[in-house]
Structures are given as C-alpha cells and as structure tokens.
Amino acid sequence: MEDKIRVLLTEEEVDRRINEIAEKISADYKGQSIHLICILKGGVFFTCELAKRLTVPVSIDFMSVSSYGSGTESSGVVRIVKDLDEPLDGKNVLIVEDIIDSGRTLSYLLELLNKRNPASIRLCTLLDKPERRVKKQVQVDYTCFAIPDEFVVGYGLDYDQKYRNLPYIGVVEV
Ligand code: IMP
Numbered sequence: 001m002e003d004k005i006r007v008l009l010t011e012e013e014v015d016r017r018i019n020e021i022a023e024k025i026s027a028d029y030k031g032q033s034i035h036l037i038c039i040l041k042g043g044v045f046f047t048c049e050l051a052k053r054l055t056v057p058v059s060i061d062f063m064s065v066s067s068y069g070s071g072t073e074s075s076g077v078v079r080i081v082k083d084l085d086e087p088l089d090g091k092n093v094l095i096v097e098d099i100i101d102s103g104r105t106l107s108y109l110l111e112l113l114n115k116r117n118p119a120s121i122r123l124c125t126l127l128d129k130p131e132r133r134v135k136k137q138v139q140v141d142y143t144c145f146a147i148p149d150e151f152v153v154g155y156g157l158d159y160d161q162k163y164r165n166l167p168y169i170g171v172v173e174v
C-alpha cells in the first residue's frame, strides 16, 4: 500500500536554506574548526548536505540513540545504541539533528555530552516543531525551518523506517 505524501518543503527550498545556514555557521566559526555530531539515522542526510557547504575545517562523528516511548511520543529516557568514536575534549561540537519535537532526546544528549569537556556545544536542526516543545530549556542555535505540528517524512525522516530517502520534506496523508 502506497501512502499519499503532500510536499511541505521542496528539494529546492531545503537546498537554498541549507546554503544560508551553512554560510551563517561558517561565519560564526571563522578561524575555528567544527566537530559535527550526526544523530543517526535521521540526521544523516542533513549532516552530509551541511558539511559539504561549510568552509571551516570539519570533523564528523556519529551517535545513535533510541528513545523509549509509546507511539509517537518520546519519553526522555534515552538509550545509547552507538556512542561516539572520538572524545570531545576541547572541541567545538555542533550537534546535527533532523527534527526537534518535545526536545527530550536533545535535553538528555546535551547533559551527557557536556560532561565530556567540549570547548563549546551548539545545536543545529533541519526542522523544529516549537509548538511541541516540552523541554523549554533546549536552545536551538541554528534552525532551517520551523514547521507546524504535523508528522513529516523525507530528508532522513522516517515513517516506520520508510521515506528517509525522499529528497523533499512531506506530510503523510492519513
Ligand atoms: P523528541 O525527543 O520528542 O524531540 O524527539 C525527536 C525525535 O523524534 C526525532 O529525532 C525523530 O526521530 C522523531 N520525530 C519527531 N517528529 C517527527 C516527525 O514529524 N517525523 C519523523 N520523526 C519524528
């Protein structure tokens, strides 16, 4: 059965916005290097597109977490499925996420990663659903798009592991 998907953000719109954000990040970190932390699996498409456009030196590491929860609600109890390969001491860490919803996953991650002595930690997300935020203290430094409270897929985001490979952001119509 094929789901019907309505386009929310076209490939061109996403592409243009990533160019802008990459330019801003490159300017903010001028003279420094950035250690990108890609949150698997959803963050992988955005991380690659962003990394290609950064003009400061970049290193990349990956982390995979799973958030216990029922249905579409994350619980904030996060299990590390794959930890980082490299230590964070003295690095300018930029966490790259696909989407920030309740903020529970990131709130947990920030606390954990802050204990590893990075020089700085900032957050960059492709999408943000500000209406859904439960963890108000989670500050997002770079947001490509704030979107309404709808379940989206594509550009790394999945519905039951499907649609991550769509080159645009869409809403699954029910
Ligand atoms: P949070 O802990 O509630 O902020 O959950 C964030 C995670 O929930 C993201 O990394 C996604 O994996 C997932 N998520 C939240 N909203 C959506 C959506 O609209 N589509 C696909 N995944 C989503």
Ligand code: MG
Pocket: 042, 158
């Ligand atoms: Mg997911």
